[in-house]
Amino acid sequence: MPVPEFHPREESQRGELFERILERVHLDLPDAVGLAITVHDRRLDEDEMTVLAARGYGGEVAEAQLAGLGGPVVDAFVHQIPVLSLDLWADERWPELSLPAMEARIAEHSAAWREVRGSVAVPGVWEADGTVVLSCVLDRPATAGTVATLIGYEQLVSAAMVSAGAEDGTAIADMLAVLQSRGAIEQAKGAIMGRLACDADTAWATLRRASHESNVKLRSLAVALVEHISGSPAEQPVAGSPIVPDDQARHAAGLLWAVLTHDSTPIEPVS
Numbered sequence: 276m277p278v279p280e281f282h283p284r285e286e287s288q289r290g291e292l293f294e295r296i297l298e299r300v301h302l303d304l305p306d307a308v309g310l311a312i313t314v315h316d317r318r319l320d321e322d323e324m325t326v327l328a329a330r331g332y333g334g335e336v337a338e339a340q341l342a343g344l345g346g347p348v349v350d351a352f353v354h355q356i357p358v359l360s361l362d363l364w365a366d367e368r369w370p371e372l373s374l375p376a377m378e379a380r381i382a383e384h385s386a387a388w389r390e391v392r393g394s395v396a397v398p399g400v401w402e403a404d405g406t407v408v409l410s411c412v413l414d415r416p417a418t419a420g421t422v423a424t425l426i427g428y429e430q431l432v433s434a435a436m437v438s439a440g441a442e443d444g445t446a447i448a449d450m451l452a453v454l455q456s457r458g459a460i461e462q463a464k465g466a467i468m469g470r471l472a473c474d475a476d477t478a479w480a481t482l483r484r485a486s487h488e489s490n491v492k493l494r495s496l497a498v499a500l501v502e503h504i505s506g507s508p509a510e511q512p513v514a515g516s517p518i519v520p521d522d523q524a525r526h527a528a529g530l531l532w533a534v535l536t537h538d539s540t541p542i543e544p545v546s
Contacts, residue, residue: 293328293432300428301330304421306413308391309333312432313341313348313408324352324408332387336363336394336412339380345369347396348410355398355406357426361416363394393417397425399433407432459518463497466504470535481535489527495520499528 297310304310311333315324324341326334340346346369347358360366364374377388395417396410409429413421460482467478482500486493499520520528 294330296428296432297328297330297333300409300411300424303424303428304411304413306415307331307333307411308387308414309336309412311337311348311410313337313352313410315352315406324348324406327407332384332391333410333412335381335384336377336391337410339377340369340372344372344376346372347394348408351396351398351408351410352406357395357397357422359417359419359422360394362392363412364388364391390414393421395421395425397422397429399429459501460494460497462501466500467535485527485531489523489530491524491527494518495524496527496531499524500531503528503532 293312297312300310301307307330309332310330311326312328313324314327326337326341329335329337336346337348340348346363347360350368351358360368363369363372364377366372374388377391378385381388391412391414393413393416394411395413396408399407399409407429409425409432411417411421411425463482464475464478467473467481468475471477471481473481482493482497485491486496489496491499495518498518502520503525
């Protein structure tokens with residue numbers, strides 16, 4: 276079932292950041308009927324959790340759980356562990372969170388509620404006084420792979436919460452740029468892993484080191500490297516401006532690949 280367009284709750288750089296994060300998560304979880312980022316900030320002296328950002332029907336499902344029906348989002352927050360459900364409306368842990376209950380809450384989305392099957396919620400801590408929960412509902416049973424995907428993005432969400440809370444415009448802009456270029460970066464890492472037979476951390480360290488030593492932005496180097504290897508355009512951002520490497524980036528990419536193809540000793544990860 277197609278996911279409806281996400282309309283950001285605030286027209287700001289911060290809102291755009293969380294929109295882009297959920298956009299990337301949805302690319303990795305195409306079966307997601309909804310996604311949500313839910314937060315609890317003890318510094319505000321409030322007991323309630325709130326939905327900060329949502330895509331598809333994720334906000335409505337999270338809000339129903341927070342309204343007293345219970346569910347993976349609440350349990351992930353309370354127990355601070357990932358929570359998985361194979362069939363959300365039939366899960367005995369949350370008897371009040373049912374298909375009839377959702378249809379009673381929002382009848383106009385009944386067709387969507389009938390599509391919902393699995394769900395996952397993954398908690399994370401940002402700074403000392405806040406908890407963030409990244410959750411999804413799917414049109415199929417959730418799996419361990421779903422959990423792993425959300426765990427990977429939870430770290431990004433927590434980092435984004437720190438930047439947004441500090442109102443650090445530069446940090447937010449940098450995170451947006453990384454999100455927009457994530458596809459090309461993953462392609463470049465994959466090429467390095469294949470060439471060096473190394474793990475993802477070593478490939479990432481290799482790319483970062485080359486970016487630093489050549490004084491070229493990592494996203495530009497990644498795009499240039501993919502295009503150098505494949506001879507075809509790299510994956511461009513789903514949203515935002517295209518990444519067009521300049522001559523310096525293309526030279527650095529060619530030099531990096533020349534080194535890798537003649538010396539298969541990986542660069543050790545940097546801390």
